[in-house]
Amino acid sequence: MANVAFIGLGVMGYPMAGHLKTKGGHDVTVYNRTAAKAEKWAEEFGGKHAATPAEAARDQDFVFCCVGNDDDLRSVTTGSDGAFATMKKDAIFIDNTTASAEVARELDAAAKEAGFHFLDAPVSGGQAGAENGQLTVMVGGDEAAFERAKPVIDAYAKMVGLMGPAGSGQLTKMINQICIAGVVQGLAEGIHFGKKAGLDIHKVVEVISKGAAGSWQMENRHKTMNDGKYDFGFAVDWMRKDLGIVLEESDRNGAKLPLTALVDQFYKDVQALGGQRWDTSSLLARLEK
């Protein structure tokens, strides 16, 4: 049992902090920008809540964080009343935000300078994975800090991997999103074509899903896509944020991502259709307009 803080109680952070308390058995203090949600969490799970990130982080062994983007992350760490000001020596800051590799390296350097540890640890598995404590966690940072943090992270994860030095967790998450972009657009075109051709999509998937065309997305999303249901998981606005990070990073490392850039533009069309909160499989809706 450790002393733990969790900063950022969004759709992901709220249940993740809950698992640290209930499954992990840790003493958890939460912070959220909108204080009412932190109070609600503390009441529901029997933990504490703090008024600032700095107050939440004080004297903790592990400080978790899951916020919106690079700016939010800088604000709750190195901003005024940020958590980095009060981190205990040798404590570990674990950032579950999907952010740039750049900010991860920057915060890793700041943490080292101040005598504590930073791990970038973005997750995949969506809201359902957060609620079930079955997330995949892609970690960048030092091995010793990773080994100490892993048993704590396990409370909300089914898979936790150390991918390399600071930033490597974020880079791995980027690969995840690149692959999803290709799979989902291909699947959307396949289903769109199949409907135009008058085929039974369920029968098609039954026959082809175990072979070279098969994917998690095909298995798990073809039904809802065929029914035009897009209220199922990770939202288009968030995917565009992630693809923006990917495309910026590719400008730095020189990777050519023509399909990823194109699919990002397609998601812009989905936003224009009013689909900001539809899930990523709504690329099909765009083809059908």
Added chain:
Amino acid sequence: MANVAFIGLGVMGYPMAGHLKTKGGHDVTVYNRTAAKAEKWAEEFGGKHAATPAEAARDQDFVFCCVGNDDDLRSVTTGSDGAFATMKKDAIFIDNTTASAEVARELDAAAKEAGFHFLDAPVSGGQAGAENGQLTVMVGGDEAAFERAKPVIDAYAKMVGLMGPAGSGQLTKMINQICIAGVVQGLAEGIHFGKKAGLDIHKVVEVISKGAAGSWQMENRHKTMNDGKYDFGFAVDWMRKDLGIVLEESDRNGAKLPLTALVDQFYKDVQALGGQRWDTSSLLARLEK
């Protein structure tokens, strides 16, 4: 045990005809444009070989066919010395060629007119699937003919599905190729990005392959792609043939396939790199040039 003919002994047809003889226990007569290959097959498997498709098809219960394209298919069926001239009443012609839905409907109508049956039955699973008798077979045609043919087809298949009326097998194969185009390009961009970012691709796949980014291609091709080995299965020239069929059909049925059309153009780049016989995962080689 039935009397069976097989027309077209390419990398797919040769072992498929072999399974009909050895696993199915049927009496098999083969025809191939280059006669030497038919003689070799007959010697290897202890079957018969014929000088023309018409001669091969005479008095058979089932006539299989696996040739290159629509023109080849018309030539061996309704061309001079074609199989359709000698098909027995109520016999079944099973076409394993990947061809257009149009030619399937045309040959189905011709078969009905002449008093026998036609099934379009393209396969997926590649050369390895053909050699192991583990192909997926997507069938279009009448249910009664399908039910009679299925136990015979089983000799070279792990999965045989009736998808709908004539042409539906071809249309299903098209969906298969559309989905593959998206998956492989996404995966190629993911691996390309990962290499530029200095990540260990095997470790990345280990962590992300069970989640929303996962696919058959990721599981089965990431190693060879990472090693730049593209001598593994279905060739770029063949994929371009298939995508050409897909894009033509989409002009008829009105489906919008922006990614499929783009990936087809990318494969043209791979051909220009000398990759006509590289496998479909060589989209990565194009990104790396």
